Amino acid sequence: MDNISIVGIIVAALAFFFLGGAWYTFLFGKQWRAEVGISEEEAAGASPNPMMFVYSILVSLVIATTLAKLISESSVEYGLKVGLGVGAGVGAAILAQNYVYEMKSVRFWLINAGYVIIGLGIMGTIIGAFQAA
Structure with a gap:
Protein backbone atom coordinates (compact mmCIF):
# COMPACT_ATOMS: atom_id res chain seq x y z
CA MET A 1 0.00 0.00 0.00
CA ASP A 2 3.04 2.25 0.11
CA ASN A 3 2.96 2.70 -3.64
CA ILE A 4 -0.35 4.61 -3.85
CA SER A 5 0.04 7.45 -6.32
CA ILE A 6 -1.81 10.66 -5.45
CA VAL A 7 -1.24 11.92 -8.98
CA GLY A 8 -2.68 8.66 -10.34
CA ILE A 9 -5.75 9.10 -8.14
CA ILE A 10 -6.29 12.66 -9.36
CA VAL A 11 -5.79 11.74 -13.04
CA ALA A 12 -8.11 8.73 -12.71
CA ALA A 13 -10.79 10.82 -10.99
CA LEU A 14 -10.62 13.46 -13.71
CA ALA A 15 -10.78 10.78 -16.42
CA PHE A 16 -13.92 9.33 -14.81
CA PHE A 17 -15.45 12.80 -14.53
CA PHE A 18 -14.77 13.66 -18.18
CA LEU A 19 -15.92 10.24 -19.36
CA GLY A 20 -19.21 10.92 -17.56
CA GLY A 21 -19.51 14.22 -19.39
CA ALA A 22 -19.03 12.54 -22.75
CA TRP A 23 -21.13 9.48 -21.81
CA TYR A 24 -24.20 11.45 -20.75
CA THR A 25 -24.02 14.06 -23.53
CA PHE A 26 -22.43 12.95 -26.81
CA LEU A 27 -22.46 9.16 -26.48
CA PHE A 28 -25.75 8.28 -24.74
CA GLY A 29 -27.26 11.62 -23.74
CA LYS A 30 -30.28 11.44 -26.00
CA GLN A 31 -31.15 7.89 -24.91
CA TRP A 32 -30.51 8.67 -21.23
CA ARG A 33 -32.68 11.81 -21.33
CA ALA A 34 -35.48 9.84 -23.00
CA GLU A 35 -35.32 7.26 -20.19
CA VAL A 36 -35.34 9.97 -17.52
CA GLY A 37 -38.16 11.85 -19.26
CA ILE A 38 -36.24 15.02 -20.13
CA SER A 39 -37.20 16.46 -23.50
CA GLU A 40 -34.58 17.82 -25.85
CA MET A 52 -23.17 19.03 -9.33
CA PHE A 53 -19.70 19.12 -10.87
CA VAL A 54 -18.01 19.70 -7.51
CA TYR A 55 -19.83 16.73 -5.97
CA SER A 56 -19.10 14.59 -9.00
CA ILE A 57 -15.37 15.28 -8.82
CA LEU A 58 -15.33 14.64 -5.06
CA VAL A 59 -17.11 11.31 -5.51
CA SER A 60 -14.71 10.45 -8.35
CA LEU A 61 -11.79 11.09 -5.97
CA VAL A 62 -13.33 8.77 -3.37
CA ILE A 63 -13.79 6.04 -5.98
CA ALA A 64 -10.24 6.49 -7.30
CA THR A 65 -8.79 6.38 -3.77
CA THR A 66 -10.71 3.20 -3.01
CA LEU A 67 -9.50 1.59 -6.23
CA ALA A 68 -5.91 2.65 -5.48
CA LYS A 69 -6.12 0.84 -2.15
CA LEU A 70 -7.47 -2.29 -3.87
CA ILE A 71 -4.82 -2.30 -6.59
CA SER A 72 -2.00 -3.82 -4.60
CA GLU A 73 -0.15 -5.28 -7.59
CA SER A 74 1.13 -2.27 -9.46
CA SER A 75 0.55 -2.89 -13.16
CA VAL A 76 -1.70 -1.65 -15.91
CA GLU A 77 -3.19 -5.12 -16.44
CA TYR A 78 -3.95 -5.67 -12.77
CA GLY A 79 -5.43 -2.17 -12.46
CA LEU A 80 -7.69 -2.86 -15.43
CA LYS A 81 -8.83 -6.20 -13.97
CA VAL A 82 -9.60 -4.67 -10.57
CA GLY A 83 -11.38 -1.69 -12.13
CA LEU A 84 -13.54 -3.84 -14.39
CA GLY A 85 -14.20 -6.33 -11.60
CA VAL A 86 -15.30 -3.68 -9.14
CA GLY A 87 -17.29 -1.89 -11.86
CA ALA A 88 -19.18 -5.01 -12.90
CA GLY A 89 -19.21 -6.98 -9.66
CA VAL A 90 -20.12 -4.13 -7.35
CA GLY A 91 -21.14 -1.00 -9.27
CA ALA A 92 -23.34 -2.53 -11.95
CA ALA A 93 -24.74 -5.07 -9.50
CA ILE A 94 -25.78 -2.34 -7.06
CA LEU A 95 -27.40 -0.40 -9.90
CA ALA A 96 -29.26 -3.57 -10.95
CA GLN A 97 -30.56 -4.05 -7.42
CA ASN A 98 -31.75 -0.44 -7.31
CA TYR A 99 -33.48 -0.75 -10.68
CA VAL A 100 -35.49 -3.73 -9.47
CA TYR A 101 -37.15 -1.45 -6.93
CA GLU A 102 -37.15 1.71 -9.04
CA MET A 103 -38.71 -0.17 -11.97
CA LYS A 104 -36.40 1.42 -14.53
CA SER A 105 -35.84 0.00 -18.00
CA VAL A 106 -33.03 -2.35 -18.95
CA ARG A 107 -31.78 0.28 -21.40
CA PHE A 108 -31.47 2.81 -18.57
CA TRP A 109 -29.55 0.28 -16.48
CA LEU A 110 -27.26 -0.56 -19.42
CA ILE A 111 -26.41 3.12 -19.98
CA ASN A 112 -25.58 3.70 -16.32
CA ALA A 113 -23.90 0.34 -15.71
CA GLY A 114 -21.86 0.73 -18.89
CA TYR A 115 -20.51 4.04 -17.63
CA VAL A 116 -19.59 2.49 -14.27
CA ILE A 117 -17.89 -0.57 -15.78
CA ILE A 118 -15.98 1.27 -18.50
CA GLY A 119 -15.19 4.19 -16.19
CA LEU A 120 -13.82 2.03 -13.40
CA GLY A 121 -11.86 0.00 -15.93
CA ILE A 122 -10.24 3.21 -17.16
CA MET A 123 -9.65 4.42 -13.60
CA GLY A 124 -8.06 1.12 -12.61
CA THR A 125 -5.81 1.17 -15.68
CA ILE A 126 -4.63 4.70 -14.92
CA ILE A 127 -4.05 3.96 -11.25
CA GLY A 128 -2.22 0.73 -12.07
CA ALA A 129 0.02 2.60 -14.53
CA PHE A 130 0.86 5.37 -12.05
CA GLN A 131 1.48 2.94 -9.20
CA ALA A 132 3.76 0.86 -11.42
CA ALA A 133 5.86 3.91 -12.30
Whole structure:
Protein backbone atom coordinates (compact mmCIF):
# COMPACT_ATOMS: atom_id res chain seq x y z
CA MET A 1 0.00 0.00 0.00
CA ASP A 2 3.04 2.25 0.11
CA ASN A 3 2.96 2.70 -3.64
CA ILE A 4 -0.35 4.61 -3.85
CA SER A 5 0.04 7.45 -6.32
CA ILE A 6 -1.81 10.66 -5.45
CA VAL A 7 -1.24 11.92 -8.98
CA GLY A 8 -2.68 8.66 -10.34
CA ILE A 9 -5.75 9.10 -8.14
CA ILE A 10 -6.29 12.66 -9.36
CA VAL A 11 -5.79 11.74 -13.04
CA ALA A 12 -8.11 8.73 -12.71
CA ALA A 13 -10.79 10.82 -10.99
CA LEU A 14 -10.62 13.46 -13.71
CA ALA A 15 -10.78 10.78 -16.42
CA PHE A 16 -13.92 9.33 -14.81
CA PHE A 17 -15.45 12.80 -14.53
CA PHE A 18 -14.77 13.66 -18.18
CA LEU A 19 -15.92 10.24 -19.36
CA GLY A 20 -19.21 10.92 -17.56
CA GLY A 21 -19.51 14.22 -19.39
CA ALA A 22 -19.03 12.54 -22.75
CA TRP A 23 -21.13 9.48 -21.81
CA TYR A 24 -24.20 11.45 -20.75
CA THR A 25 -24.02 14.06 -23.53
CA PHE A 26 -22.43 12.95 -26.81
CA LEU A 27 -22.46 9.16 -26.48
CA PHE A 28 -25.75 8.28 -24.74
CA GLY A 29 -27.26 11.62 -23.74
CA LYS A 30 -30.28 11.44 -26.00
CA GLN A 31 -31.15 7.89 -24.91
CA TRP A 32 -30.51 8.67 -21.23
CA ARG A 33 -32.68 11.81 -21.33
CA ALA A 34 -35.48 9.84 -23.00
CA GLU A 35 -35.32 7.26 -20.19
CA VAL A 36 -35.34 9.97 -17.52
CA GLY A 37 -38.16 11.85 -19.26
CA ILE A 38 -36.24 15.02 -20.13
CA SER A 39 -37.20 16.46 -23.50
CA GLU A 40 -34.58 17.82 -25.85
CA GLU A 41 -36.09 21.29 -25.40
CA GLU A 42 -35.81 21.04 -21.61
CA ALA A 43 -32.23 19.83 -21.90
CA ALA A 44 -31.28 22.64 -24.27
CA GLY A 45 -32.66 25.27 -21.90
CA ALA A 46 -31.25 23.75 -18.71
CA SER A 47 -28.39 25.33 -16.87
CA PRO A 48 -26.60 22.83 -14.62
CA ASN A 49 -25.87 23.70 -11.03
CA PRO A 50 -22.06 24.07 -10.67
CA MET A 51 -22.21 22.16 -7.37
CA MET A 52 -23.17 19.03 -9.33
CA PHE A 53 -19.70 19.12 -10.87
CA VAL A 54 -18.01 19.70 -7.51
CA TYR A 55 -19.83 16.73 -5.97
CA SER A 56 -19.10 14.59 -9.00
CA ILE A 57 -15.37 15.28 -8.82
CA LEU A 58 -15.33 14.64 -5.06
CA VAL A 59 -17.11 11.31 -5.51
CA SER A 60 -14.71 10.45 -8.35
CA LEU A 61 -11.79 11.09 -5.97
CA VAL A 62 -13.33 8.77 -3.37
CA ILE A 63 -13.79 6.04 -5.98
CA ALA A 64 -10.24 6.49 -7.30
CA THR A 65 -8.79 6.38 -3.77
CA THR A 66 -10.71 3.20 -3.01
CA LEU A 67 -9.50 1.59 -6.23
CA ALA A 68 -5.91 2.65 -5.48
CA LYS A 69 -6.12 0.84 -2.15
CA LEU A 70 -7.47 -2.29 -3.87
CA ILE A 71 -4.82 -2.30 -6.59
CA SER A 72 -2.00 -3.82 -4.60
CA GLU A 73 -0.15 -5.28 -7.59
CA SER A 74 1.13 -2.27 -9.46
CA SER A 75 0.55 -2.89 -13.16
CA VAL A 76 -1.70 -1.65 -15.91
CA GLU A 77 -3.19 -5.12 -16.44
CA TYR A 78 -3.95 -5.67 -12.77
CA GLY A 79 -5.43 -2.17 -12.46
CA LEU A 80 -7.69 -2.86 -15.43
CA LYS A 81 -8.83 -6.20 -13.97
CA VAL A 82 -9.60 -4.67 -10.57
CA GLY A 83 -11.38 -1.69 -12.13
CA LEU A 84 -13.54 -3.84 -14.39
CA GLY A 85 -14.20 -6.33 -11.60
CA VAL A 86 -15.30 -3.68 -9.14
CA GLY A 87 -17.29 -1.89 -11.86
CA ALA A 88 -19.18 -5.01 -12.90
CA GLY A 89 -19.21 -6.98 -9.66
CA VAL A 90 -20.12 -4.13 -7.35
CA GLY A 91 -21.14 -1.00 -9.27
CA ALA A 92 -23.34 -2.53 -11.95
CA ALA A 93 -24.74 -5.07 -9.50
CA ILE A 94 -25.78 -2.34 -7.06
CA LEU A 95 -27.40 -0.40 -9.90
CA ALA A 96 -29.26 -3.57 -10.95
CA GLN A 97 -30.56 -4.05 -7.42
CA ASN A 98 -31.75 -0.44 -7.31
CA TYR A 99 -33.48 -0.75 -10.68
CA VAL A 100 -35.49 -3.73 -9.47
CA TYR A 101 -37.15 -1.45 -6.93
CA GLU A 102 -37.15 1.71 -9.04
CA MET A 103 -38.71 -0.17 -11.97
CA LYS A 104 -36.40 1.42 -14.53
CA SER A 105 -35.84 0.00 -18.00
CA VAL A 106 -33.03 -2.35 -18.95
CA ARG A 107 -31.78 0.28 -21.40
CA PHE A 108 -31.47 2.81 -18.57
CA TRP A 109 -29.55 0.28 -16.48
CA LEU A 110 -27.26 -0.56 -19.42
CA ILE A 111 -26.41 3.12 -19.98
CA ASN A 112 -25.58 3.70 -16.32
CA ALA A 113 -23.90 0.34 -15.71
CA GLY A 114 -21.86 0.73 -18.89
CA TYR A 115 -20.51 4.04 -17.63
CA VAL A 116 -19.59 2.49 -14.27
CA ILE A 117 -17.89 -0.57 -15.78
CA ILE A 118 -15.98 1.27 -18.50
CA GLY A 119 -15.19 4.19 -16.19
CA LEU A 120 -13.82 2.03 -13.40
CA GLY A 121 -11.86 0.00 -15.93
CA ILE A 122 -10.24 3.21 -17.16
CA MET A 123 -9.65 4.42 -13.60
CA GLY A 124 -8.06 1.12 -12.61
CA THR A 125 -5.81 1.17 -15.68
CA ILE A 126 -4.63 4.70 -14.92
CA ILE A 127 -4.05 3.96 -11.25
CA GLY A 128 -2.22 0.73 -12.07
CA ALA A 129 0.02 2.60 -14.53
CA PHE A 130 0.86 5.37 -12.05
CA GLN A 131 1.48 2.94 -9.20
CA ALA A 132 3.76 0.86 -11.42
CA ALA A 133 5.86 3.91 -12.30
